[in-house]
Amino acid sequence: MENENRVIVITGASGAGKTSVARYLWEKYGVPRVITHTDREPREGEIDGVDYYFENLDSWHQNHFIEQVNYSGHKYGSSYEGLERAWAKSKQSNHPGIISLVVDTVGAITYKKTLKNQAVIWFVTVSDVAGLQNRLIERGDNPIHVVERTSSADFERDMHLPTELKNQSTVIINDDWQLTQKAADHFITSLFYK
Numbered sequence: 001m002e003n004e005n006r007v008i009v010i011t012g013a014s015g016a017g018k019t020s021v022a023r024y025l026w027e028k029y030g031v032p033r034v035i036t037h038t039d040r041e042p043r044e045g046e047i048d049g050v051d052y053y054f055e056n057l058d059s060w061h062q063n064h065f066i067e068q069v070n071y072s073g074h075k076y077g078s079s080y081e082g083l084e085r086a087w088a089k090s091k092q093s094n095h096p097g098i099i100s101l102v103v104d105t106v107g108a109i110t111y112k113k114t115l116k117n118q119a120v121i122w123f124v125t126v127s128d129v130a131g132l133q134n135r136l137i138e139r140g141d142n143p144i145h146v147v148e149r150t151s152s153a154d155f156e157r158d159m160h161l162p163t164e165l166k167n168q169s170t171v172i173i174n175d176d177w178q179l180t181q182k183a184a185d186h187f188i189t190s191l192f193y194k
């Protein structure tokens, strides 16, 4: 019988609003997010074990990674341990068997290949890069880093839905937060009542 558990893989460019969508799914529907790992420094307000597991060289190797990437000069990865914790949390929720995960498009392709129908891909994007840059600056990112990041090849790549995910993804254009919430409500409800 097909495994009915689902991982909502939320992907897209840095600043497109992926984490905001994942947070909304948690706050409104109790869908837990997989906490991933990185070796970058925490931004102001970010908490270890909540936003990321912030790792050093030694601790990085203590995890068992499903996939890992280099993004903007730093390591990021999702681990079996992180997924297990999210599944455990999901058992306590009103909608067990659904978790979310926020990754770049390289990670999303890996999940689709590995989990097949168990991975439900949501590609989040925006119409206007200048608006996205302002959002990142308002988030507290260093303006120089914002310019560097949004000029990077990783960013440019993640602004486009990869060929491997075409016709297998739900696209959310996150220009207006009210509309994004409505889109998320619609897509999550269709998963709950499948």
Ligand SMILES: Nc1ncnc2c1ncn2[C@@H]1O[C@H](COP(=O)(O)OP(=O)(O)OP(=O)(O)O)[C@@H](O)[C@H]1O
Residues within 6 Å of the ligand: 012, 013, 014, 015, 016, 017, 018, 019, 020, 021, 102, 135, 136, 138, 139, 174, 175, 176, 177, 178, 180
């Ligand atoms: N529709 C929106 N309108 C205005 N601001 C938004 C909207 N969606 C998200 N934001 C804000 O934009 C900033 C970036 O969003 P978020 O952190 O969710 O992006 P992200 O794709 O997860 O970025 P990263 O990959 O860099 O972590 C946040 O401060 C968030 O509150």
Ligand SMILES: Nc1nc2c(ncn2[C@@H]2O[C@H](COP(=O)(O)O)[C@@H](O)[C@H]2O)c(=O)[nH]1
Residues within 6 Å of the ligand: 012, 013, 014, 018, 036, 037, 040, 067, 068, 069, 071, 076, 077, 078, 102, 103, 104, 106, 107, 108
């Ligand atoms: N493939 C993976 N991508 C990940 C993972 N954790 C986060 N990310 C993505 O990295 C960039 C940069 O994140 P930031 O928090 O430094 O802005 C962004 O696209 C994240 O979604 C992961 O485990 N695997």
